[in-house]
Amino acid sequence: MQGIFFCNSAHLCDQGLTINGKLYPYPELAQTVEVRRGWFTLSLLWGEQRFRFFHWANCKPLLRLALDNRLASRKAQLQQAFDDLLQASNEFEQAFSGHQRYLRDSDLQRLQQQYASTLKQFALTEHFSALGFDIERLKCRLAKFIKQPQLFTDKYNQWWQTQQLNAHKGLFDALEAHPLTELQRLACVIDEDNTLVIAGAGTGKTSTMAAKAAYLVKQGLAKPEQILMLAYGKDARLELAQRVQSSCQLSGVNVSTFHALGKEIIQHYVGRSTQVSVLASDEKQFTQFIDSQIDCIVADPDMADPVAEYFGRYLYPQRNALDFKTEGQYRSYLKNNEIRALSGDLVKSFQELIICNYLYTHGIAFEYEPTYPGEYTEPGKSVYQPDFYIPVLDAYLEHFGIDKQGNTRADICKQAYNQSRDWKIALHQANGTHLMQTFSWQADAGKLEASLETQLCARAEALGLSQSELFKPISPQMIFSQVKALGVYRNVSRLMASFVSLFKASGMSIAELKRIKLGKFAESQQALGQTSTASKKQTKQLASYNQLRWQAFLHLFSWVIKQYDAFLAQQNCIDFADMINQARDYAAAKDFQQRTANRFAYKYIMVDEFQDISMARAELINALKAANPDCALFCVGDDWQAIYRFAGSDLNLTTDFAATFGTVKTVSLDKTFRFNNQIEKVASRFVQANPAQLAKQLTTHHCSDKPEVKVLIDLREAALQQALSEIVQCSQLAVDKESRTTLVANKPSVMLISRFNSSVKDVATWQQRYPQLAISAMSAHASKGKQADYVIVLDVNDDKYGFPSKIDNDPILDVMLPKLDNFKDTEERRLFYVALSRAKQRVFVQAELGKASSFVKELLSYGNDVVCEASDLAALYHDAACCPNCNEGKLLPRQGRFGLFYTCSLGKDYCDTKVDACTACKSAPMLHNQTEYFCVADDCNNKLKRCPECINGKLLLRKNSKTGQSFLACDQFRKGDATRCKYTSIAMSTDH
Ligand SMILES: [Zn+2]
Ligand SMILES: [Zn+2]
Numbered sequence: 001m002q003g004i005f006f007c008n009s010a011h012l013c014d015q016g017l018t019i020n021g022k023l024y025p026y027p028e029l030a031q032t033v034e035v036r037r038g039w040f041t042l043s044l045l046w047g048e049q050r051f052r053f054f055h056w057a058n059c060k061p062l063l064r065l066a067l068d069n070r071l072a073s074r075k076a077q078l079q080q081a082f083d084d085l086l087q088a089s090n091e092f093e094q095a096f097s098g099h100q101r102y103l104r105d106s107d108l109q110r111l112q113q114q115y116a117s118t119l120k121q122f123a124l125t126e127h128f129s130a131l132g133f134d135i136e137r138l139k140c141r142l143a144k145f146i147k148q149p150q151l152f153t154d155k156y157n158q159w160w161q162t163q164q165l166n167a168h169k170g171l172f173d174a175l176e177a178h179p180l181t182e183l184q185r186l187a188c189v190i191d192e193d194n195t196l197v198i199a200g201a202g203t204g205k206t207s208t209m210a211a212k213a214a215y216l217v218k219q220g221l222a223k224p225e226q227i228l229m230l231a232y233g234k235d236a237r238l239e240l241a242q243r244v245q246s247s248c249q250l251s252g253v254n255v256s257t258f259h260a261l262g263k264e265i266i267q268h269y270v271g272r273s274t275q276v277s278v279l280a281s282d283e284k285q286f287t288q289f290i291d292s293q294i295d296c297i298v299a300d301p302d303m304a305d306p307v308a309e310y311f312g313r314y315l316y317p318q319r320n321a322l323d324f325k326t327e328g329q330y331r332s333y334l335k336n337n338e339i340r341a342l343s344g345d346l347v348k349s350f351q352e353l354i355i356c357n358y359l360y361t362h363g364i365a366f367e368y369e370p371t372y373p374g375e376y377t378e379p380g381k382s383v384y385q386p387d388f389y390i391p392v393l394d395a396y397l398e399h400f401g402i403d404k405q406g407n408t409r410a411d412i413c414k415q416a417y418n419q420s421r422d423w424k425i426a427l428h429q430a431n432g433t434h435l436m437q438t439f440s441w442q443a444d445a446g447k448l449e450a451s452l453e454t455q456l457c458a459r460a461e462a463l464g465l466s467q468s469e470l471f472k473p474i475s476p477q478m479i480f481s482q483v484k485a486l487g488v489y490r491n492v493s494r495l496m497a498s499f500v501s502l503f504k505a506s507g508m509s510i511a512e513l514k515r516i517k518l519g520k521f522a523e524s525q526q527a528l529g530q531t532s533t534a535s536k537k538q539t540k541q542l543a544s545y546n547q548l549r550w551q552a553f554l555h556l557f558s559w560v561i562k563q564y565d566a567f568l569a570q571q572n573c574i575d576f577a578d579m580i581n582q583a584r585d586y587a588a589a590k591d592f593q594q595r596t597a598n599r600f601a602y603k604y605i606m607v608d609e610f611q612d613i614s615m616a617r618a619e620l621i622n623a624l625k626a627a628n629p630d631c632a633l634f635c636v637g638d639d640w641q642a643i644y645r646f647a648g649s650d651l652n653l654t655t656d657f658a659a660t661f662g663t664v665k666t667v668s669l670d671k672t673f674r675f676n677n678q679i680e681k682v683a684s685r686f687v688q689a690n691p692a693q694l695a696k697q698l699t700t701h702h703c704s705d706k707p708e709v710k711v712l713i714d715l716r717e718a719a720l721q722q723a724l725s726e727i728v729q730c731s732q733l734a735v736d737k738e739s740r741t742t743l744v745a746n747k748p749s750v751m752l753i754s755r756f757n758s759s760v761k762d763v764a765t766w767q768q769r770y771p772q773l774a775i776s777a778m779s780a781h782a783s784k785g786k787q788a789d790y791v792i793v794l795d796v797n798d799d800k801y802g803f804p805s806k807i808d809n810d811p812i813l814d815v816m817l818p819k820l821d822n823f824k825d826t827e828e829r830r831l832f833y834v835a836l837s838r839a840k841q842r843v844f845v846q847a848e849l850g851k852a853s854s855f856v857k858e859l860l861s862y863g864n865d866v867v868c869e870a871s872d873l874a875a876l877y878h879d880a881a882c883c884p885n886c887n888e889g890k891l892l893p894r895q896g897r898f899g900l901f902y903t904c905s906l907g908k909d910y911c912d913t914k915v916d917a918c919t920a921c922k923s924a925p926m927l928h929n930q931t932e933y934f935c936v937a938d939d940c941n942n943k944l945k946r947c948p949e950c951i952n953g954k955l956l957l958r959k960n961s962k963t964g965q966s967f968l969a970c971d972q973f974r975k976g977d978a979t980r981c982k983y984t985s986i987a988m989s990t991d992h
């Protein structure tokens with residue numbers, strides 16, 4: 001009906017409202033009945049109906065009557081609702097008084113669902129009141145709960161916790177040597193579906209696990225056998241078991257490793273015992289197996305091509321040279337990753353690597369960077385060394401880093417580079433030596449090898465050499481044995497072994513693997529903002545190189561994994577990955593509990609070192625949880641100490657816990673009993689520089705009023721000596737202070753920590769020299785979970801085996817590893833934090849002069865919180881001065897036969913720069929610009945002109961012994977050596 005409808009007649013009866021003869025029954029109680037006044041009409045809202053009355057003044061009494069009538073007509077219904085509510089309230093009351101524990105999120109959800117309908121009924125309170133029901137009876141717990149469930153739960157849990165903390169005060173006070181901290185206690189009594197305890201280094205995580213179990217049993221929340229505790233390694237399991245099961249009430253608690261649990265689940269589900277392969281339990285045998293498989297591939301004639309391809313061409317992942325700011329950075333990358341050609345030469349670019357390996361695999365002998373006969377000095381540089389010499393062709397080869405237009409990369413002077421190229425070409429022409437040239441643009445176009453081959457063939461033809469005299473291709477076996485002989489092989493074998501483990505854990509198929517594109521490695525480089533065309537071209541070339549390398553690797557991998565699986569099948573064994581994955585599948589099966597006779601019926605699953613969890617293990621836990629309704633998960637870990645990504649640990653499972661496990665209550669233990677406030681200040685600041693780490697504020701049990709982190713800038717040997725004698729002194733003081741007898745029995749412990757295991761092998765020697773100390777040595781990874789009075793972190797250098805490690809992750813392995821946050825050196829930073837936080841009293845950090853890594857520099861920027869001591873040579877070192885040739889290395893002072901000089905920190909294989917010490921102050925290097933040499937020391941103004949003839953020389957003031965006249969002479973001059981520069985000029989002035 002459209003428009004305004006004017007009513008003529010309306011009257012009420014028991015059944016409802018009759019308007020113009022039509023009956024409209026009373027609307028439901030939830031529906032509205034009211035009159036709204038308009039400008040010249042009155043509207044009656046009657047449930048869904050709407051009637052308009054024109055100037056009907058008498059509508060109010062009618063309306064009141066209508067409301068009363070409606071209530072009366074619904075009275076029976078309301079009575080029912082009221083009674084229902086009272087009953088629900090009673091039920092809730094009863095259920096609640098029987099609950100007697102923490103109200104978990106799942107409890108909240110369940111109750112909310114169960115009593116959802118009462119929310120509507122509580123809304124009728126106004127009507128109940130109008131009918132004279134006793135609404136006081138509705139002021140019940142259910143009403144509070146259903147109206148504000150979260151608030152109700154929070155308040156209840158607050159009350160419950162306080163009550164529990166009081167009730168179990170005795171337990172928490174006496175369980176450990178120290179009474180538990182407030183937060184440790186809280187972690188015990190919080191009984192959420194998921195509880196995550198973030199336990200910083202030394203905050204007593206094992207105590208908390210043990211206390212939690214004791215509390216659960218004492219409070220009657222679980223029987224010991226309904227508690228499952230999971231640890232990673234056997235040692236961690238043992239420690240946990242000793243702590244927990246020492247009390248006889250808790251001897252029934254299940255303390256297991258993930259693997260043992262997996263094995264047990266499989267065993268009870270399939271009803272027979274499964275054998276774990278020796279390859280899984282013995283790392284050495286696993287590596288040997290992988291090695292022997294690679295040997296077998298090489299022996300398989302069908303695999304000759306893939307083998308030659310992978311080992312001959314794709315041994316290393318490539319990085320775009322243009323992604324590095326300077327040539328020096330590029331070279332230091334090559335150095336740190338030890339990019340070595342098959343010939344054994346350490347090359348200075350990936351393009352040189354291609355050339356070397358081409359020549360090597362084609363059996364063409366060559367010399368890398370030989371000295372050109374005649375010892376010509378290249379202008380502005382040192383003795384001329386062409387890139388390659390090929391004896392069989394009596395030819396030199398120069399590879400030039402330019403595009404077709406002669407452009408160089410941005411940090412290299414185009415003019416100087418091309419001048420140097422012209423000089424080389426002219427020199428070869430003048431001396432009649434044959435020069436072949438290759439270029440970067442050929443490599444970018446993927447034509448480097450083809451161009452090289454064409455030139456080789458042309459030269460051979462000119463010399464009348466047949467192709468078979470030139471090319472003597474090396475067999476895949478030969479290539480392979482060369483790879484082994486060079487020691488590069490370990491990388492391949494390690495890569496293959498890690499890949500096998502990670503692949504198995506991932507549950508992926510080979511087909512899925514083959515669909516993966518490895519382009520993202522190059523793409524991420526591009527995202528850094530490299531937009532030049534040259535860079536794009538190189539990036540594209542690189543992406544296809546890395547993709548081809550990936551395919552070549554998969555070719556070998558498919559072969560190995562097939563043999564590996566066959567071996568397991570033949571032995572009737574499984575490995576650790578199978579164990580976890582199968583256990584997960586069985587735990588998820590509908591008949592799991594039935595088939596295992598409720599052997600795995602848990603009420604609590606507790607996980608130690610949770611930050612190390614991998615996706616596969618997380619899935620196993622979730623499956624177990626699903627198989628046990630009401631089972632709670634209690635995890636203890638420290639995201640600051642997550643250092644096992646290479647083994648598949650996924651830190652995101654901790655930092656984004658809820659995404660995988662559901663709603664979680666987090667407790668951060670804040671008091672550390674290990675180290676003092678000084679170490680805490682430095683270590684916490686260091687690790688929290690990464691905003692992706694969870695923020696926490698630690699307090700310390702021990703305090704010191706002086707800085708306890710000391711940086712020693714010196715050679716390893718000297719620094720160690722110094723640190724150890726200092727420790728002896730410190731502990732001697734402590735002995736004097738306390739009683740002699742107590743401390744003599746307890747030698748102070750010293751832990752030498754380095755990034756790599758290989759650099760802490762001389763510990764026995766140091767132990768002999770310092771018998772009054774208990775010295776141990778280990779890698780940073782191995783130091784996890786251990787502690788010592790003193791820690792010395794060694795070789796924190798900006799170097800291959802330094803800290804942070806400069807060894808690039810292989811993009812092939814990255815495919816299988818969990819995602820990292822984007823913070824620079826994120827995992828290395830945590831690892832360094834682990835090293836720092838092992839110490840109870842003092843940490844020493846050693847780095848070599850001029851090689852201090854970014855981590856050391858960061859520590860040194862902390863002002864008074866970190867002290868630094870340096871060797872005597874440090875006075876001669878100038879951090880601001882870079883190597884003039886590579887612009888990357890630092891100039892390191894050296895004492896030579898002729899006094900002080902400086903060398904580039906990249907080392908002579910990558911940058912053989914030598915710089916003289918200042919002729920005046922003799923304590924700083926001299927650098928140069930276009931026209932003169934200048935001393936880099938701030939307080940020395942020594943300047944010398946560059947020799948205009950040889951460019952390299954400095955002009956020194958000399959005096960003619962006969963005439964007494966002063967003149968300037970090139971310092972390259974050597975009496976009796978005709979090849980040396982003889983430049984002299986009359987001294988104009990003696991300005992400084
Ligand atoms: Zn250099
Ligand atoms: Zn000087």
Ligand SMILES: [Zn+2]
Binds near residue numbers: 947948950953972981
């Ligand atoms: Zn000169």
